[in-house]
Amino acid sequence: MAYGKKSIHVVETSNGNMLSRVKRMSLFSENLSTKRGQNCQMLKIIGLVIIPIIAMVIENAIKISKDETILCQAKKVRGKILFSVEIGLLVHFLQIERGTTALYISSGGSPLALTSLKSKRLDTDSSLDALNGWITLSSPSHFRSREAYRAHLRTYRDNLDPINTTINAAIKFYSNDNELIIEWVGSSVQESNSETSWQLLTAYHMLLLSKEEAGVERALGSTFYARGSFPLEDLLWYTEKKTLGETYLLRSMQYSDTVMNLLDDRYTYSSLATELDNMRKQISVNNATSASVVAGLVWFDNMTSYINILKTIQDTLAKEIVVSLNNNLNLHEMDVKISICIVVGAIVMFPVIVLLVYRLNKKLQSFANSLTNKTYDLEQERKRTEQLLYQMLPVSIAKRMMNNIPIEPEYFESVTVYFSDIVGFTTICSKSSPMQVIYMLNDLYSVIDERIEKFDVYKVETIGDAYMMVSGLPVRNTDQHASEIALMSLDILEIVSQSQIPHIPGEKWQIRIGINTGSVVAGVVGTKMPRYCLFGNTVNVASRMESTSEPGMIHISQSTKNTLEQHPDFFVEPRGEIVIKGKGVMLTYWLLDHQKRRNCSHCLVQDVFIDQRNTTC
Structure with missing residues (x-):
């Protein structure tokens, strides 16, 4: 109760200060609204204009x-x-x-x-x-x-x-x-x-x-x-x-x-x-x-x-x-x-400037009345613009861009890259109209976007049915990036596999996922529609992991498996050596499950993964 009373007192005090400020502003507005107040304000402005003119005349005479x-x-x-x-x-x-x-x-x-x-x-x-x-x-x-x-x-x-x-x-x-x-x-x-x-x-x-x-x-x-x-x-x-x-x-x-x-x-x-x-x-x-x-x-x-x-x-x-x-x-x-010429011009322009200042003062008084409302609207629009920019770029990168700080490409020694796509997407599109495809992808990505808010990952981009994410940048998270991507992948795979295609009753989604860990270079590309892009062999290998994966499976590389060994709760199974286009023969693995998922098999998946990194069911 003591804390409640104190809070109420603070609020009342704050409201009192605000009311006093409003009264002072009101009094100031009333003074300006009177003829005497307007004349005084105009004389002040004209005086400020005359002083530079006199100084300019004296300076030029010297x-x-x-x-x-x-x-x-x-x-x-x-x-x-x-x-x-x-x-x-x-x-x-x-x-x-x-x-x-x-x-x-x-x-x-x-x-x-x-x-x-x-x-x-x-x-x-x-x-x-x-x-x-x-x-x-x-x-x-x-x-x-x-x-x-x-x-x-x-x-x-x-x-x-x-x-x-x-x-x-x-x-x-x-x-x-x-x-x-x-x-x-x-x-x-x-x-x-x-x-x-x-x-x-x-x-x-x-x-x-x-x-x-x-x-x-x-x-x-x-x-x-x-x-x-x-x-x-x-x-x-x-x-x-x-x-x-x-x-x-x-x-x-x-x-x-x-x-x-x-x-x-x-x-x-x-x-x-x-x-x-x-x-x-x-x-x-x-x-x-x-x-x-x-x-x-x-x-x-x-x-x-x-x-x-x-x-x-x-x-x-x-x-x-x-x-x-x-x-x-x-x-x-x-x-x-x-x-x-400057001196003569200043003398000739003096009465003209006085007249213009007088008219400008009248317009400023009229404009000042609507400026407050416009300022509030502008602030709200600025916040909406910032939020839109935060959806396109990482928050730290977006803030640097708004402060006109150059965005230099940055090297990240170890991150984990995620790729996924929809199995049979071409066949599904052949059964759907363009409008249905848009609604279908929007529903699917909305589900995924909602789930990734629970993890320390950054959504890079979506192209068609392909979905790309990364952990470990732009804010480094030591060696947690692989486990964050792995937990997120298991969650997404479970949620998506339970969802149905909206306009095709009885048919469920199937996705395949590829993950790779390594170094990348990240930077902002473009000025019209700037994008935060990743470059490096790590991205290419992650894409190959996804393209060589199987429906409903999470395909990981050797580097990801080595990083996940620091987190022994993951269940990983060797897939064996396969030929990866452009990379040759690689030893890869399947990410199957996580220990907490098995222990909590009686719980709803949505409830389990909300706090699965820090709690025990």
């Missing part, structure tokens, strides 16, 4: 500001690169003028060298006049404007004395100016970021430095040939410039494949490369046959051709950088346009 800054920076870098192409031409002609000046001084004022020098000076002046702007350097003073630099060059040229001016002084005059110009070009690399192709800009800068070092090498080499030898100081200077030029060029190739490919195509394997290598070796050993201005001009022309190749590569790389920068600019411009 993004527009950042994109505009990046856009301006990219345009600035692009302008410097475009101007560097023009200023690079000036550097190129200054380098040529530097080499020609060194050759002129080393030749002692040779008329031939002077003629060449005047021509190179005109090229330098033309490139200076063609510039669309000027580099932004406040010091030294001659770089403050283009006119100041032109006057600076003119003063140096007018005061050049091939007798009193040293080659080193001439080279340093031009090299200092070129160094400042190249340093200004390199500043564009420092102002760039990862979005503006910094690798290409670095390669461009390294190429300019290599070209400058090659220009000094050209000037020193001309001096060598004009004089026939080098003093040790000049030889070290030449070696330094040659090494630096090669190092900068190597770095440029490491940062850009374009430099490497163009250099290979135009120089590396050419006759010019071979001739320059030979002349460089001659300079490095500091041994010329004799002083010759002509030899100096030949060296100068060869090095000029090499520097021209570097200039061509420089221009190509500059175009590639400009294309990359233009692409980045287009992307940033597109981002700015998209952000502006």
Whole structure:
């Protein structure tokens, strides 16, 4: 009685809590049903909609500001690169003028060298006049404007004395100016970021430095040939410039494949490369046959051709950088346009969204009233669906499928497989209509399905009159699978043999059964109508046991007999060696009975087998 009172108290308490929840829900529904409640709810929803819109507008405004800054920076870098192409031409002609000046001084004022020098000076002046702007350097003073630099060059040229001016002084005059110009070009690399192709800009800068070092090498080499030898100081200077030029060029190739490919195509394997290598070796050993201005001009022309190749590569790389920068600019411009469109669209769509939210809120209130009933119906339908799925697949497998867990094929070391079919099924079908066959099989399988609920077995499938079951999977049951199938087979054989065919009075069912024990692989096959299928030699042998069995008999294999020996209550009789199709000669057995069945022969079979595994009659 105490337990009964306690249960009643718990139920009452539970009912009280449920009633309180229902009242709260009712009050909440009443608030929403009033005009004030609906307006408050609508204002809340509109507020939730407005906050993201405002956040989006602010975020895009910040993004527009950042994109505009990046856009301006990219345009600035692009302008410097475009101007560097023009200023690079000036550097190129200054380098040529530097080499020609060194050759002129080393030749002692040779008329031939002077003629060449005047021509190179005109090229330098033309490139200076063609510039669309000027580099932004406040010091030294001659770089403050283009006119100041032109006057600076003119003063140096007018005061050049091939007798009193040293080659080193001439080279340093031009090299200092070129160094400042190249340093200004390199500043564009420092102002760039990862979005503006910094690798290409670095390669461009390294190429300019290599070209400058090659220009000094050209000037020193001309001096060598004009004089026939080098003093040790000049030889070290030449070696330094040659090494630096090669190092900068190597770095440029490491940062850009374009430099490497163009250099290979135009120089590396050419006759010019071979001739320059030979002349460089001659300079490095500091041994010329004799002083010759002509030899100096030949060296100068060869090095000029090499520097021209570097200039061509420089221009190509500059175009590639400009294309990359233009692409980045287009992307940033597109981002700015998209952000502006988003902001404008958000502002324009705001009243539309408010109206739509208002209408949607009205529909939601109407829909919420019917949602509870629909939820209950859906839950009931879900349970029916799950039960249907549990009839098609093992429960553990079905739950894994519903949770979207992959079903991998699984190996089972030892299970027992059952096959049975109806004796004379073809003859029975010939006496029956299709509708009668369906009803007949349904009655028979309903009886069997009801009996197998008492045993630890899984119904795999039925095909026509064939019935397949297994024990030991998908949940393993140690060594109980053989006894479970054996007990079930004896039960089914007894029940079916007592049943009559519905539409053929006086004629009883006869079935034959085959059992085999062994290993199988099980898995889900198919997606439209997934089935839990078994594969392996064990299944084939079980099917052969059934097909070679006799009416009203249970045919078992040697492996099943060995497993049943752990359960001595079964009566097994050798059948002998028979030929099994595809397997050869096999020793098989008949499963006859179980000890409890014989002891309880006075009981009804249906009552005996309900608890025959755990009780004694």
